[in-house]
Amino acid sequence: MEINIAACQIEVKPGHPDQNFEKIRSRVSEAKKNGDDIVIFPEMAVPGYIIGDEWENSAFINDCMSYNKRIAELSEGLVIVWGSVDADKQKVGEDGRIRKFNTAFTAQNGKIISRVCKTLHPDYREFDDDRHFYSSRKLAQDRGMSVRDYIQPLTVDINGEERKIGVSLCEDMWSDDYSIHPIEILLDNGAEFIINISCSPWTWRKNDKRHRVVRQRLQAQKAPFVYVNNTGVQNNGKNIFLFDGGTTIYNRDGSLRDMCREYRDDVIRTTLFSSRTDVIKRPVLSHERDQEELLSGLIYGLRKFFELIRASKAVIGMSGGVDSSLSSYLVSKALGAENVYGVNMPSEFNSDITKSLARRMAETLRLNYAIVPIQDVYEYSVEQLEQTEFTRLDASGVKKMLELSSVDKENIQSRDRGSRILAGIASALDAVFINNGNKSEVATGYTTLYGDVNGAVAPIADLYKTQVYDLCTYINSVEKKQIFPDELFDIPASAELSAEQDIEKGEGDPFAYEYHDKLLRAFIEWRLDPEDILKGYTDGSLSDTLGMDRNFLSEYFASDSLFVEDLERIWRLYKINYFKRIQAPPIIAVSKRAFGFDLRESQLGVYYTQNYKEMKRKLLGGD
Structure with a gap:
């Protein structure tokens, strides 16, 4: 018998279960009107996933669990599958707090009928599952069962017929590096199709790899596979992770049946076990496709981050170099040019070339623009510091005058631009200011603490310098007008903080x-x-x-x-x-x-x- 599925790709707001619940309620209402049998939402769709040690907030956990009950109450007339946190308040987890689970809930006829907790816990990169959650592997061990016997499909009555559904969570499908393979176990134990709910961040060519992984999981036993992921951004304080969605329905052989659009709320409605088998083509991998995904991800991430911190205006230092030019472009696309304030802050070491490039970039992007020279303040700071005398207060009377090196003087310029001008302008405009550093600079410390190590967010700090140039080249190729002028690619990369960094003489960064x-x-x-x-x-x-x-x-x-x-x-x-x-x-x-x-x-x-x-x-x- 056919089963009508609604795979709901939603933007999950981490730490805001109230907003996430309203989205779920709206989609369930639509599913009922549409006559769907099963409506599915992502992993941790109620609390969000990457929320740090907010997982240790018992009041927050209780709040999320109350929303789980409210979602279950919506399930009259259909089956709802969603991800959230669950807890056993009678037992203690390995963190010494109440035992918590990353759980896939299933509800029908107003009641929760199944709780499936995650089997495989990722503890690499940004993931900390074992720090916070108890796995089904540990539950099986506690009950003296093998994992193979413990992991069982869920039996659900759909239109008067019992169906066996294999419910899994995210990492459970990425099992190549584990000794346990939950998807294969579910299929061995009689699952007719697989639902995998995920909260899986975007990474380079991740979706293509997932398509290959699903085909591998279905190699021995064929079955429809429903993958539901979320959109939005989530962060662990220092990193902002992009969630592109990529919700996909796979046919029994792992071919693609349908796929949600990236970075937006979307719903796939399909009928499983019908005589019709649709197949769509997998996106073709290419350098251009990689650049397209990178560009859309950066713009999306900036927009969502500004929403998160409730800011709408950005101030950005525009030196005329490639880094500030790309950052200006990204921020203008994310916030709108009218909300971006570019500031050129020249000293005697800044060439006419870069000053001209900065203005041209602002004109091309139609930003708000100002020139705030730093030469006078820079000279005053150098003079003041070089006249500073220290006296040892131990009766010896030893005195020491400050002597500034070339690097000291370079850092004074950088700090004046960041800590004084950009911070001051941002405060006056009720805005935040942007960090323009790239990954090459961040990696080598080719930055000035409290100077260009500053700002609310760093749009390109995960791009190496060569990637910055590549992305600028790509943008020029897809825009209707040339955004980044040829001179930007011709001049050497340089901080322009001393006479030894004169781009007109071909001098630049030491790399x-x-x-x-x-x-x-x-x-x-x-x-x-x-x-x-x-x-x-x-x-x-x-x-x-x-x-x-x-x-x-x-x-x-x-x-x-x-x-x-x-x-x-x-x-x-x-x-x-x-x-x-x-x-x-x-x-x-x-x-x-x-x-x-x-x-x-x-x-x-x-x-x-x-x-x-x-x-x-x-x-x-x-x-």
Whole structure:
């Protein structure tokens, strides 16, 4: 017999069960009018998922559980499946608090008829399931049962006929790296079709991988598969995670039957077990598709983050460089150009080229724009500090005058721009100001604390410098007019904070981004050590490992000693600048490892393994 399904992709507001309940109630009402048999909502659709240690707030847990009862009361005449938190108040979890479960609830005829808690708990990247929740694996162990016997499909009466439904949650389908495979177990135990409710953030090409995973899960036993995900953004304080949805109905063989639109509330209505089998094409993977997803995700994330903090206006420093230009574009798309205030803050070191580019960018985007020079204040600050004299108050009378280095003077300019001008303007406009830093700068500490380490959000801090250029190129290719002028790509990347950073003389940042970005990605996202890099260099495989031109290393590094010196320079910068990253603003996570509480760092200092030291000794000679 056919079953009418409504797969509801909704925006989940983390920490706001009242708003989420109203969305669920509205969709259930629509499903009843439509004659749907089963209406399905995402994982943690009531409380939200990534809410940090709010999971330790007992009053909040009780509140969410009361909404579970209210959802069940809506289930007269149909079956509702939704995700929320459940608790056993008579037992204690491994965190010493009431035992909580990440649960898929099923209700029918006004009552909850099933509670299925998550079997596989992700504890990588941003996920902390075992910190907060008790799994079905542990429940099976408590009851002296095997997991295979414990995981059973739900039997539900639909239109007078008993049907067996395999209900699962998110990670339960991503079981390749686990010893337990819940989807296969449900199918072995008689499930006629699978429902997987998820709260799964967007990552690079994740949807394509999910399509492959579902096909793999259905290889041995064919069955329809319903995947329901949410939209919106959720955060753990330091990282803003994007939820694109991607709700999908799969045919018995894992082919795509229907798919929701990205980043919007949507509903798929379909009939399972009908004689008709629709098939849609999988989206074709390409660099252009990757850039399209990246661009739409960043704009969506910014818009939703500003909604979250209840801000509508942004102030942004516009230097005329590529980073501030891209950030200005993204913020204007997210908030509307009329709500963006661009500020150019030149000193004697800023060239006419970049000052002109900043104004042209503001004109192209039609932003509010102002020029606030910093030269006079900069000179006053330098003079004031250089006239500062310290006297030791121990009767010795020792005096010391401050002496400012070139770097000190560069940092004064950066701090004046961020801490004084941008912060002051934002306060006056009842706005927030934006951080323009990219991932290459954040990784190496090529930033000034309290200067350009500032702001409410960092739109491009999960993009390496080369990715910034790539995205600008893509935007130019899809816009009806050229947004980013050719000169922006031609001038060297430079902070323009001293005479030694004169772009008109070809001077710029102390990095070869085409190489150093790949090296940093190896450290950050692939978790490689200098030992791995040096091994690849000595055996000739490093170019392939990093994915770059084989001739670059030999052309860029004139000797083995220069390669090692540069490797240790980048590793040292990466390891010692964690203190800046932890004080940086929230980042929109778009990579496989974003700084913050996605990549969890400790201040450990610089260390080289014994193997590294031995390889270095053999390569360079010496004792």
